[in-house]
Amino acid sequence: MSSASVSARYAANEAVRMMAEQEISKGGAPEMTDHVLRTESLSVFYGAAQALQDISLSIPGNRITALIGPSGCGKSTLLRCFNRMNDLIPGLRVEGKIWLHEQDLMAPAVDVVAVRRRVGMVFQKPNPFPKSIYDNIAWGARINGYLGDMDELVERCLRRAALWDEVKDKLSKSGEQLSGGQQQRLCIARTLAVEPEIILMDEPCSALDPISTAAVEDLMEDLKSEYTIVIVTHNMQQARRVSDMTACLMLDSTPGQGRRVGVVVEFSPTHRLFTNPTDPRTEAYITGRIG
Numbered sequence: 001m002s003s004a005s006v007s008a009r010y011a012a013n014e015a016v017r018m019m020a021e022q023e024i025s026k027g028g029a030p031e032m033t034d035h036v037l038r039t040e041s042l043s044v045f046y047g048a049a050q051a052l053q054d055i056s057l058s059i060p061g062n063r064i065t066a067l068i069g070p071s072g073c074g075k076s077t078l079l080r081c082f083n084r085m086n087d088l089i090p091g092l093r094v095e096g097k098i099w100l101h102e103q104d105l106m107a108p109a110v111d112v113v114a115v116r117r118r119v120g121m122v123f124q125k126p127n128p129f130p131k132s133i134y135d136n137i138a139w140g141a142r143i144n145g146y147l148g149d150m151d152e153l154v155e156r157c158l159r160r161a162a163l164w165d166e167v168k169d170k171l172s173k174s175g176e177q178l179s180g181g182q183q184q185r186l187c188i189a190r191t192l193a194v195e196p197e198i199i200l201m202d203e204p205c206s207a208l209d210p211i212s213t214a215a216v217e218d219l220m221e222d223l224k225s226e227y228t229i230v231i232v233t234h235n236m237q238q239a240r241r242v243s244d245m246t247a248c249l250m251l252d253s254t255p256g257q258g259r260r261v262g263v264v265v266e267f268s269p270t271h272r273l274f275t276n277p278t279d280p281r282t283e284a285y286i287t288g289r290i291g
């Protein structure tokens, strides 16, 4: 890609950022910091099969960014790029750049463990460790060298994840004995315990009932004063409720390629994307005509 088209892309991203600041600066909301995570002409391949093509996105700080799009368009693949989780998949190859602030995340010298500490992840299926509720929080913190008051950390993270009142009398019980919604909040508390800067969530509510979903959504809103959140969701109402920015991905046919690859067709402030999408494919997806 020519440097002219890259800078045009970034001019476009800059315009989106300015619109976003105007449209999403809600009263009392923390100031938005730009470029916490950024991809530049990112393409991802599983062996010979390309999953994502030419993704250039700039994720704003202290905001919630939603990734939406039909199954198989590469949302999870993109999310996993942000904390090098894709490294665990044999045969996966990445082209282009991924920046965490000014750090080139794909550079050979990058300390991947440190990256995953800064960029935590919550998965679709709650996956507490087969340990006590207390140790689900304490274990990761201990491994990461936490030397402070562990009881205080456990309580603080469980309170932050809106779970403390439900579990304070059974901290020694197994995390696996909690309900699905409680387990997901435990996994969020566990993620908070290593003090990340960014939290990636891959369909965190898809296994939860509406009450637990509401609890996790409230929690996300509460967390964004301190964290940057990127969430993948198939639930359009959820994307509208929780996110400030939305990227709509789609499978696109590329000339000369047998199979379709994931591209970002629109990246806009959420309100705008859902009320006045600029790309007809976004409109078709959010109104249920694609996907």
Ligand SMILES: Nc1ncnc2c1ncn2[C@@H]1O[C@H](COP(=O)(O)OP(=O)(O)OP(=O)(O)O)[C@@H](O)[C@H]1O
Pocket (backbone or CB within 6 Å): 046, 051, 069, 070, 071, 072, 073, 074, 075, 076, 077, 078, 089
């Ligand atoms: N480990 C893997 N090995 C090979 N191909 C993979 C792997 N994971 C994903 N893919 C392929 O990459 C493409 C994108 O998959 P991905 O899981 O990122 O999509 P998605 O948008 O998250 O879908 P869903 O909404 O169903 O979760 C798909 O074609 C998928 O088959």
Ligand SMILES: [Mg+2]
Pocket (backbone or CB within 6 Å): 075, 076, 077, 202, 232
């Ligand atoms: Mg997925």
